[in-house]
Amino acid sequence: KAGVTQTPRYLIKTRGQQVTLSCSPISGHRSVSWYQQTPGQGLQFLFEYFSETQRNKGNFPGRFSGRQFSNSRSEMNVSTLELGDSALYLCASSYQGSKNIQYFGAGTRLSVL
Amino acid sequence: AQKITQTQPGMFVQEKEAVTLDCTYDTSDPSYGLFWYKQPSSGEMIFLIYQGSYDQQNATEGRYSLNFQKARKSANLVISASQLGDSAMYFCAMREGQMANNLFFGTGTRLTVIP
Numbered sequence: 052k053a054g055v056t057q058t059p060r061y062l063i064k065t066r067g068q069q070v071t072l073s074c075s076p077i078s079g080h081r082s083v084s085w086y087q088q089t090p091g092q093g094l095q096f097l098f099e100y101f102s103e104t105q106r107n108k109g110n111f112p113g114r115f116s117g118r119q120f121s122n123s124r125s126e127m128n129v130s131t132l133e134l135g136d137s138a139l140y141l142c143a144s145s146y147q148g149s150k151n152i153q154y155f156g157a158g159t160r161l162s163v164l
Numbered sequence: 165a166q167k168i169t170q171t172q173p174g175m176f177v178q179e180k181e182a183v184t185l186d187c188t189y190d191t192s193d194p195s196y197g198l199f200w201y202k203q204p205s206s207g208e209m210i211f212l213i214y215q216g217s218y219d220q221q222n223a224t225e226g227r228y229s230l231n232f233q234k235a236r237k238s239a240n241l242v243i244s245a246s247q248l249g250d251s252a253m254y255f256c257a258m259r260e261g262q263m264a265n266n267l268f269f270g271t272g273t274r275l276t277v278i279p
Binding site for chain 1: 197199201206207208209210211214216255257259262263264265266267268269270271272
């Protein structure tokens with residue numbers, strides 16, 4: 052079974068631009084969560100989608116948004132990029148079972164210049 | 165207050181020895197899950213082991229075991245017979261409730277295995 056796939060792996064953008072990151076979950080997983088990892092703030096939860104609906108949201112500004120498609124693939128968008136948005140963005144998928152374990156992709160490393 | 169605390173920024177262990185990575189948590193929810201993940205320099209978070217708050221026995225997965233002390237709110241990871249490939253960052257994480265999918269992560273411990 053294929054794991055969680057994130058594309059692209061690396062991105063370089065300039066301030067003010069917008070960016071879209073993609074995540075394909077493990078087959079059969081309907082929940083997709085996004086996290087931001089920075090040296091200063093560590094790992095922080097962005098949002099979670101389940102059956103095309105945002106089910107939970109972390110404490111991030113409205114510039115960060117996401118969506119999920121009917122095949123459970125998810126995208127996150129960051130508009131009006133700031134230097135502080137430079138981070139590793141990790142996507143995780145889970146099957147809503149008793150343990151609800153989240154399996155992560157390799158991440159997208161975003162650099163904002 | 166921090167929900168997950170990892171007090172060891174870095175740890176060294178000799179190859180083939182056992183090592184314990186510390187994790188304490190804080191929650192008032194009676195139902196929660198505790199996780200350990202490994203993050204090599206490549207960046208991918210690799211799931212290692214899970215412990216549910218109602219689980220009576222400590223979780224084990226191969227060379228990984230979780231020392232779960234509920235009253236002390238600690239969930240330490242024990243790696244036995246360390247290998248060079250175990251060198252990585254290790255994160256403890258918690259989920260509050262059964263259905264929630266927002267994990268709270270600790271700051272991590274960098275483990276270095278010495279040959």
